[in-house]
Amino acid sequence: MLSEPTYLPARMVAPEIEAHFKKHQLAAQSLQDTNIATAPQAHIIEAVIDSAFWASMRREEGRSPIISLALLQPSQSQKPLIFGQKLRLTTQNLIKLAPAVEQPGIHLGVWPDGDDLFIWGTTHSIPAICFVLEVVEPGLLVIKHRRVDGFGKFVNVAVLQGDQIKVLDEATMGVADCPALITSLENMPLPTYMGESFNVLVQLAASMRLHKRGGLVLIVPAGTTAWKDSIVQPVKYPVKPPYSAIAELLKLTEHEQKKLEWQESLLEAIDLIGGFTAVDGATIITDKYDLLAFGAKAARSVKSTPVGEIVMTEPVAGGKAIKIHPAQNGGSRHLAAAQFVNDQHDAVALVASQDGQFTVFAWSVEVNMVHAHRIDVLLL
Structure with missing residues (x-):
């Protein structure tokens, strides 16, 4: 009984x-x-x-x-x-x-x-x-x-x-009353709901949380250099040539990707990058998942102004979007991520805190400010 x-x-x-x-x-x-x-x-x-x-x-x-x-x-x-x-x-x-x-x-x-x-x-x-x-x-x-x-x-x-x-809110990620934020979420490099399809950045996020040291990943468009305006030069730990194992694995045919060896290789490559996020500073990758540098120092571009307000959401049923100062969202990594995205609208930042909190930062054209989306409830 x-x-x-x-x-x-x-x-x-x-x-x-x-x-x-x-x-x-x-x-x-x-x-x-x-x-x-x-x-x-x-x-x-x-x-x-x-x-x-x-x-x-x-x-x-x-x-x-x-x-x-x-x-x-x-x-x-x-x-x-x-x-x-x-x-x-x-x-x-x-x-x-x-x-x-x-x-x-x-x-x-x-x-x-x-x-x-x-x-x-x-x-x-x-x-x-x-x-x-x-x-x-x-x-x-x-x-x-x-x-x-x-x-x-x-x-x-x-x-x-x-x-x-x-x-967890599968359909609207907790912002059903705000269509602009739903559109903003769809523009992030993470799926609206982390369901059936494998996602490299979701797996990278999980890998970042494992070492429990916190970390900052800056995702920049491949083939561009504008992001360097928001990074202290010279970068202490550049990767030359860029580490492109993930991109190369993703280029393989659908038949090859079904093999267990391919899956293991992909997870190993993601975990390798996840390990470098434990080094103090930012890890920089492209939107094609090539590793460009680690241990980099993010700084406000001379062409920009300090970020004063961001919109914050979480993918839970009944969740409400709030506007806060980025310093209220976390420590120095969160502030650096918000400022980087505020300067580089085509970039995305991932921040893992030592306490397990995980946030994705992206520029929202719809609300004309940085959108921070906490996803730690998806990664536990």
């Missing part, structure tokens, strides 16, 4: 999450040769969130658990590790199993049996649109699902942190 959940946000968000999975799994049914997960019911979602939350608040031998739970049957997984005896989904069992499943890509398999939920084993393989819940840190849970193509980052559905609930 399922225990009565005591974590209120679990009950509040479960129906909305149930609707999300039903919608996406129904849409994926038409795809041939694709293993699609079974849509979870609201009371099951509620119970899984409740158990995971209270487990996240516990410590075992002085360490907080890092766990990934996947709702699926063993038959929906390839080569699963199945326990000789199923374990009830309880806080205590999650705490005890956590040390064995901390490595990325390992999920505890959870599925109902009768009136209760059980942990049946572990798996590396999960079907498309499978409900996954990750315990990131105490009180911080991320609900996501695997992409249909299985390549790249999972798609985040909701983020729960303590009593805060952030459900």
